[in-house]
Amino acid sequence: MSVTSADVARAAGVSRATVSYVLNDAPGRTVSAQTRDAVLRVARDLGYQPNALARSLKRGRSNTVLFPLPRIEMNHVLSSLIDACTTALAPRGFALVSDMSHHADPAVQADAWAEVAPAAVLDLNLHHDDEALVLVRARGIPVLSAALPDQQPWETSGDIFAREQRLEQLRYLIDHGHRTIRSILPKELPVDPRTARQLLTDAQALAAAAGVRLEIERLDLADIAAGIASWSVLPDAVATHNDSYAIAVMTALQHRGLGIPDDIAVIGLDDEPLGRAVTPALTTIAGDFAGFATAVADAVEAVLAHQPAAALPVPPLRLIKRDSA
Amino acid sequence: MSVTSADVARAAGVSRATVSYVLNDAPGRTVSAQTRDAVLRVARDLGYQPNALARSLKRGRSNTVLFPLPRIEMNHVLSSLIDACTTALAPRGFALVSDMSHHADPAVQADAWAEVAPAAVLDLNLHHDDEALVLVRARGIPVLSAALPDQQPWETSGDIFAREQRLEQLRYLIDHGHRTIRSILPKELPVDPRTARQLLTDAQALAAAAGVRLEIERLDLADIAAGIASWSVLPDAVATHNDSYAIAVMTALQHRGLGIPDDIAVIGLDDEPLGRAVTPALTTIAGDFAGFATAVADAVEAVLAHQPAAALPVPPLRLIKRDSA
């Protein structure tokens, strides 16, 4: 079927060992220029590609890093996060495998992940039920958690994907003179319950300090239209869970004949492409994952070298001012 | 590090072979109930999990099926397609790995995919540049293409993800009495150029047969607001590339003071969750991937057994009538 190193050795008239030494540039080994060239040429002509399974088996670890994605609506943020991590890991010889499969049974899920035999698993604390992660860890696969060494796991997850960005929404609205703000969040936030609670108290504290009235309304995407139709008192501004929420809010407000941003300002989160295309264009917040991804790559290497991993930084934010707020 | 079958053998006081026979229920092999129980108990106590790399190496193929995702906006359709395929493949012992990584260099991309050492690669013709797929195929990894045996690849891809659904949009609008229809498609359709051309002529033929005026406008998502603002003649109805497009169209039309669906009807495609949440709720079309996924799983098994794979069916459509059309 596929061409093996033995095939190359035979064709080049040398032993398998020599082939391996040449192709891997084995340090402290001398190979005559003549046989070296012969091996390289034959390998190229035959289209030899080392068998990843065999190499990984011998080495004790594979070159893949698994990034299991949570069962949330796939969005632009995750896409760019994945792209950033892929790009950061590639030059270090790791292939990021972002996996979207979901199994109800944690054991089955762990089996599925183990089939990939990843060198490490990335856990950016996007998962609610970490049971499957516990199981892969039990299999000896290092799970790289986004938690800082001296933090509880839930603390960092809040920083990376929830808290700072949401507080920034509020700061922006407050700075622009809005005095009654309504924040629309889903019934169940896609973070650890403790992070969620922390977020809510931090937000209220921020509003209180600025003398602003903040009402947090828990609505799922499907309930937004009905929820807004029933508003009797209107806020100055609305901050939403993400851009999808914001767009649903905008269409519902427009349906009530309200002008955006003049009557009510709306700010989203995540910078989805659609936010740029709706009318009025959506003001939102984007995360910059390039630096974060480099830190992830460093951490992967550290963990695999059994060294203590440095803390993952909080990705920097960027406020994208468009027309809705 | 991790516990191997040798560890189990030692602890159970038997040979590795016996352990393997017991755990794999080797057919035509008899093992005394006593040692069988002992092995099973020890394996459980030690938490033995076979090394996926070693097993796959011996067997000549892994248990993973790789599904490389195109660099298009991740949407609900892909999510449900992936879920369906995951569910269909799991009971047959395959783990679907959906990969979102993207490398500019086809060789690097092929390397990344090969690192996973998948048993097969799923190619649902969502990719523009198949060069990386050609490279993995050259490595001896079977690439399962959505094309039917007697078809050009582009023909099926059109059926599965583009043509039928788009024609259905038109049929619905025509059946509901609309006489001037505008179809908004991106400048570059995420399918093979030939599929794209075929789609356009099919759509025009359908409209002509019904005596309906169909104008196809090529706009990217970001250009929709400006495009619609410049319309001088208004159509009865608008059919769009997908739900994101439809929502952008709706907000632009509402901005012009037009009522939906009374002044203009809008129909989307893909049944994104946001479509349910906007006002008015978006009429759209959804694909049902359950049957399709089973066919994919069958095809994977057939290909790996070196049998001719049956044709992949066209996923059935479901029109979801809400308020916008």
Next chain:
DNA sequence: TCCTCGTATTTACTCGAGTAACCTAGGACG
């Protein structure tokens, strides 16, 4: 008693690659 048959288990080889340890010329040096 010897041979056969069946069960229960082990030995030994395999997958494809990496690598420590071992050979073999040829040259330098005492």
Next chain:
DNA sequence: CGTCCTAGGTTACTCGAGTAAATACGAGGA
């Protein structure tokens, strides 16, 4: 001239599992 070193190879073992072939041990039959 014998010894030692070194460049340039090869042999043989390893990773962890699967499995064909060989073996050990009774029981049953002639």
